[in-house]
Amino acid sequence: MSEKKIRILIGKPGLDGHDRGAKYIARALKDEGYEVIYTGLRQTPQSIANTAIQEDVDFVGLSLLSGAHNSLFPKVLDLLKKNDAEDIIVFGGGVIPEDDIPFLKEKGVQAIFTPGTPIKEVVEFIESKRDKIGK
Amino acid sequence: MSDYKKIDKKKKEWENGKLKKFLERAPERKEEFKNSTGEVERLYTPEEEIEEKYIGQIGFPGKYPFTRGVYPTMYRGRLWTMRQYAGFGTAEESNKRYKYLLENGQTGLSVAFDLPTQIGYDSDSEMSIGEVGKVGVAIDTLKDMEILFDGIPLDKVSTSMTINAPAAVLLAMYIAVGEKQGVSKDKLRGTIQNDVLKEYIARGTYIYPPEPSMRLITDIFEYCSEEVPKWNTISISGYHIREAGSNAVQEVAFTIADGIEYVKKAIETGLDIDKFARRLSFFFNAHNDLLEEVAKFRAARRIWAKVIKEKFDAKNEKSMRMRFHTQTGGSTLTAQQPDNNIVRVAIQTLAAVMGGTQSLHTNSRDEALSLPTEDSVRVALRTQQIVAHESGVTKTIDPLAGSFYVEKLTDEIEEQVWEYINKIEELGGMTRAIEKGYVQKEIQDSAYRYQKEIENNDRIVVGVNKFQIDEKPPKDLLKVNPKLREIQIDRIDKVKEERDNEEVSNKLKKLKNAAETDENLMPYILDAVKEYATLGEISDTLRDVFGEYQESIVL
Numbered sequence: 001m002s003e004k005k006i007r008i009l010i011g012k013p014g015l016d017g018h019d020r021g022a023k024y025i026a027r028a029l030k031d032e033g034y035e036v037i038y039t040g041l042r043q044t045p046q047s048i049a050n051t052a053i054q055e056d057v058d059f060v061g062l063s064l065l066s067g068a069h070n071s072l073f074p075k076v077l078d079l080l081k082k083n084d085a086e087d088i089i090v091f092g093g094g095v096i097p098e099d100d101i102p103f104l105k106e107k108g109v110q111a112i113f114t115p116g117t118p119i120k121e122v123v124e125f126i127e128s129k130r131d132k133i134g135k
Numbered sequence: 136m137s138d139y140k141k142i143d144k145k146k147k148e149w150e151n152g153k154l155k156k157f158l159e160r161a162p163e164r165k166e167e168f169k170n171s172t173g174e175v176e177r178l179y180t181p182e183e184e185i186e187e188k189y190i191g192q193i194g195f196p197g198k199y200p201f202t203r204g205v206y207p208t209m210y211r212g213r214l215w216t217m218r219q220y221a222g223f224g225t226a227e228e229s230n231k232r233y234k235y236l237l238e239n240g241q242t243g244l245s246v247a248f249d250l251p252t253q254i255g256y257d258s259d260s261e262m263s264i265g266e267v268g269k270v271g272v273a274i275d276t277l278k279d280m281e282i283l284f285d286g287i288p289l290d291k292v293s294t295s296m297t298i299n300a301p302a303a304v305l306l307a308m309y310i311a312v313g314e315k316q317g318v319s320k321d322k323l324r325g326t327i328q329n330d331v332l333k334e335y336i337a338r339g340t341y342i343y344p345p346e347p348s349m350r351l352i353t354d355i356f357e358y359c360s361e362e363v364p365k366w367n368t369i370s371i372s373g374y375h376i377r378e379a380g381s382n383a384v385q386e387v388a389f390t391i392a393d394g395i396e397y398v399k400k401a402i403e404t405g406l407d408i409d410k411f412a413r414r415l416s417f418f419f420n421a422h423n424d425l426l427e428e429v430a431k432f433r434a435a436r437r438i439w440a441k442v443i444k445e446k447f448d449a450k451n452e453k454s455m456r457m458r459f460h461t462q463t464g465g466s467t468l469t470a471q472q473p474d475n476n477i478v479r480v481a482i483q484t485l486a487a488v489m490g491g492t493q494s495l496h497t498n499s500r501d502e503a504l505s506l507p508t509e510d511s512v513r514v515a516l517r518t519q520q521i522v523a524h525e526s527g528v529t530k531t532i533d534p535l536a537g538s539f540y541v542e543k544l545t546d547e548i549e550e551q552v553w554e555y556i557n558k559i560e561e562l563g564g565m566t567r568a569i570e571k572g573y574v575q576k577e578i579q580d581s582a583y584r585y586q587k588e589i590e591n592n593d594r595i596v597v598g599v600n601k602f603q604i605d606e607k608p609p610k611d612l613l614k615v616n617p618k619l620r621e622i623q624i625d626r627i628d629k630v631k632e633e634r635d636n637e638e639v640s641n642k643l644k645k646l647k648n649a650a651e652t653d654e655n656l657m658p659y660i661l662d663a664v665k666e667y668a669t670l671g672e673i674s675d676t677l678r679d680v681f682g683e684y685q686e687s688i689v690l
Contacts, residue, residue, distance in 0.1 A: 014250070014265060014266060015250035015251065015253075015254055015256075015262065015263075015266050015340075016250055016270070016339070017334070017337075017338045017339015017340055018339070018378075019339065019379075020378070020379050020380050020466070020582055023579055023582070023690060024380075024582060024583060024586050026690055027579075027583055027690055028583075028586070030690075038688060038690055040686045040688045041339050041686055042254075042262075042339075044262075066250055066265075066266055066269050066270050067265075067266075067269035067270065067505070067506075067615065068264075068265030068266045068269060069265075070265070070617075071264055071265030072264070072265050095470075095503065095504065095505065097504060097505050097608075097612050098608030098609075099608075099610070099612070114470055115469070115470045115503055116469060116470055116471055116596075116599045118590055118600075119590055120590075
């Protein structure tokens, strides 16, 4: 890994309290050597975008299991864009039906990791963007 | 020499002879086999005189310490209640699903509410965007509740409602619907989850800080012990603790520690243990490790009986009975090869039934993907019916008792649970332990270990890290109407036009005043509900007085 550490925000938009996955990802990515911030439950898209910008992160990982992903994920992307932070790479995870993935990708979510994804796939995804974010 | 010592001697001979030679030729698959309590031995044999142990620790069904079950005849008398948790979309759609389940032989209702309802927001709140009707039915006012139970006579069904922070409001709505149907409060049967401590630990749908939340809970205990005597006023839940990644020991330990906290509070407010303890009910998870799960249920019953008798000095044996609902483990379901989930659920059903559950929800095969379709819900219900009528396990009570392994494991789980309970007492009780993040940290460490085991292939999940196939993503998943929020908003607007708004604000004001004193809030909430005050209005009134809980993030 190079000198400058990649910074990742794990966010939980919406109202669901299923944070097992979010917390696992946060901790596992930390163990992989990244700098990881976890927002805690019930964050609005606005507060996630604000935190992402203030903390100057390279990635935002959104975790959602309630089914509200189609409304909430694109809102985070819109807000990042509005604040000239569209270089932040957004990915998502949770119970997300296959049918919804093309829509989310079209809105700018770069990867969706559904249940059972090994952590190394997430790491590979992050590493594949290292050049792009210049770290 | 006593019998068990003779057996022990023979066992040593076997180990040093036959076994040793065999192992030299054919080593075992793994160096160590493990369960939640630690290492699993190769072979369990009797370790002590059975007589004394049997009478003190195992006993007879329907008698203290209830290890073998809470009723004298168990399923020979009456099968468990088959209760599928359901609810989505509008009250009309959920009402239709309930009628479908009742027609298919289900014997009790279990209502799933959407997240805004569970957190005290109306559908028109900004916080509700994207969430209305998603994981359950949206309830904003009494109007929705009237539609939800339309054509379902409330004196004929028992209804379980998964509602916690706003439990008082939903219970009040249920009482009001009963009145409209001509069913008086004392005839209503059912359960509200009403277990806020595990919301802070594991489930996340809290609203207020612990102290006022505990007050609302004891208000409900007090009100129901007089007015709604057949109602189970709380369902102390380990289910979500397990889903958050705890092991079996922690599931029981933290659930019972929560139970102790509620009982303490109720006694502090002046309630008599033998008056309210019998209305406490529990809710556990059923996982795949069949024998461990059976031991877990047996241990939980025995510990709770001891807690109520020894710690709280109850006199009536009914107070000491741990009655519980079980749901098969949602987190054990895989999105990969979803039909395999039917088999997992069947094993978990056996665990719950051989563990002596009072009611059961079986998950559907497609729940790792989305809400279940009608077809998959039917398979889940049929799984219960097959276990009930074809498997034969219901013919005798507590059929695994006396298994050297199951008895030993029951004891080991009990021992480790007491260690946790004592530790939590040392920390100042469950509320303090949660505020310190101790419980959350324990669960997260287990969850992390579990997931790492899967990542490292130390734990096999069929279809996930072994026996994978290339598969096409399933297509026929249930979709919730995306226009739902608009439908609910229209309904709220209409209710607000038709109700007496002056009377609503009057009732809300009275509720606010009462919240500032230590009066029981149930009658005030009931008054507000009957005037069609919205769930959000009532919750906001209490937010003004109580404030909101801030999560302490532990990673």
